[in-house]
Amino acid sequence: MEPTLNLWLTILACGIATFLIRLSFIAIHGRVTMPLWFVRALTFVPVAILSAITLPELVFQNGAVNLSLLNPRLFAGIVAVLVAWRTKNVLVTIAVGMAVLWGMQFLMR
Amino acid sequence: MNPRTEFFAGVRAELPLMVGVVPFGFIYGALAIQLGVPASIAQAMSSVIFGGSSQFIAAPLIVAQTPALILVLTVFFVNLRHALYSASVAPYLEKLSAGWKILLAYLLTDEAYAIAIAHFQKEGSAQNRHWFLFGAGITLWSFWQVSTAVGIFVGAQVPPEWSLDFALPLTFIAIVLPMLKNRAYVICAIVAGIGGVVAFGLPYKLGYIVAALAAIAVGFVLETRAYRT
Numbered sequence: 001m002e003p004t005l006n007l008w009l010t011i012l013a014c015g016i017a018t019f020l021i022r023l024s025f026i027a028i029h030g031r032v033t034m035p036l037w038f039v040r041a042l043t044f045v046p047v048a049i050l051s052a053i054t055l056p057e058l059v060f061q062n063g064a065v066n067l068s069l070l071n072p073r074l075f076a077g078i079v080a081v082l083v084a085w086r087t088k089n090v091l092v093t094i095a096v097g098m099a100v101l102w103g104m105q106f107l108m109r
Numbered sequence: 110m111n112p113r114t115e116f117f118a119g120v121r122a123e124l125p126l127m128v129g130v131v132p133f134g135f136i137y138g139a140l141a142i143q144l145g146v147p148a149s150i151a152q153a154m155s156s157v158i159f160g161g162s163s164q165f166i167a168a169p170l171i172v173a174q175t176p177a178l179i180l181v182l183t184v185f186f187v188n189l190r191h192a193l194y195s196a197s198v199a200p201y202l203e204k205l206s207a208g209w210k211i212l213l214a215y216l217l218t219d220e221a222y223a224i225a226i227a228h229f230q231k232e233g234s235a236q237n238r239h240w241f242l243f244g245a246g247i248t249l250w251s252f253w254q255v256s257t258a259v260g261i262f263v264g265a266q267v268p269p270e271w272s273l274d275f276a277l278p279l280t281f282i283a284i285v286l287p288m289l290k291n292r293a294y295v296i297c298a299i300v301a302g303i304g305g306v307v308a309f310g311l312p313y314k315l316g317y318i319v320a321a322l323a324a325i326a327v328g329f330v331l332e333t334r335a336y337r338t
Contacts, residue, residue: 011153011154013181015157015159018188022194022215023214024196025192025195029202039200041329042196045196047285048324049190051297051301051305051324056316060309073275083283084285090125090126091125093282094128094279101275105270
């Protein structure tokens with residue numbers, strides 16, 4: 001496959017589209033007054049979007065939902081929630097979560 | 110804090126996430142080459158689009174000679190969740206110059222946003238906090254470019270049984286937990302998680318947006334009611 005001019009322009013268009021999404025509210029903020037309810041709703045954005053991304057990563061196993069504690073990712077995720085709650089430390093959470101996942105994968109081989 | 114301190118605090122906060130990001134970039138580069146995407150295009154996607162999930166989805170479409178409009182629309186929908194990030198950080202970047210806004214918008218990815226918003230929401234002087242987002246964003250950007258390039262040229266893969274990709278959900282857990290300051294936020298997180306699972310099958314990762322909007326609405330209503338009583 002050749003990197004044609006058409007392909008380069010398409011990638012550029014993809015990049016501009018992505019950039020404009022990221023710039024959208026940053027650019028209009030201050031020019032358009034945001035209603036108070038909108039500003040309050042924004043405080044929920046990080047919790048909502050990161051949770052929506054994370055839980056599927058824990059419960060899906062081979063393309064299907066597996067809510068068993070024998071699902072290594074779900075179990076490691078639950079342990080990580082407890083560790084994050086107690087320590088509030090990103091590195092410790094990653095270290096414990098990965099260790100639990102590897103331990104379970106090793107035991108279940 | 111002065112700009113320099115903020116910048117390096119951002120770099121340091123972002124570094125643990127690289128455990129998950131580097132294998133992701135590496136696998137993207139290797140996969141794109143295996144699919145038949147030209148090396149120059151595969152690398153350009155990392156710097157021009159700079160959005161992991163959308164690059165993974167775009168690579169096979171490019172090889173399948175998908176029409177340009179379909180490709181651009183697909184990338185647009187996959188990255189649409191970043192509009193929520195843009196709205197969320199906008200109040201903190203309000204006073205910056207146009208140049209700063211453009212630079213920080215370009216660097217506003219999942220991982221940079223997650224680290225920066227946790228910092229922005231803390232108490233204290235906010236004057237130089239954009240340097241924190243810049244430090245986090247440029248760190249992610251550099252690691253993403255290099256790991257992609259290594260993936261492209263080495264072509265080999267980190268053994269999948271290492272499951273290094275799992276470091277990213279673990280990071281997000283560590284970021285979200287301290288943000289759950291009351292019941293409204295806890296229920297918001299639960300609704301978003303369940304919604305993310307239920308709506309997972311929607312195309313273009315739109316499930317994330319649907320689930321997040323529903324959870325934001327629930328959290329908002331709960332907080333409003335708690336405020337009134």
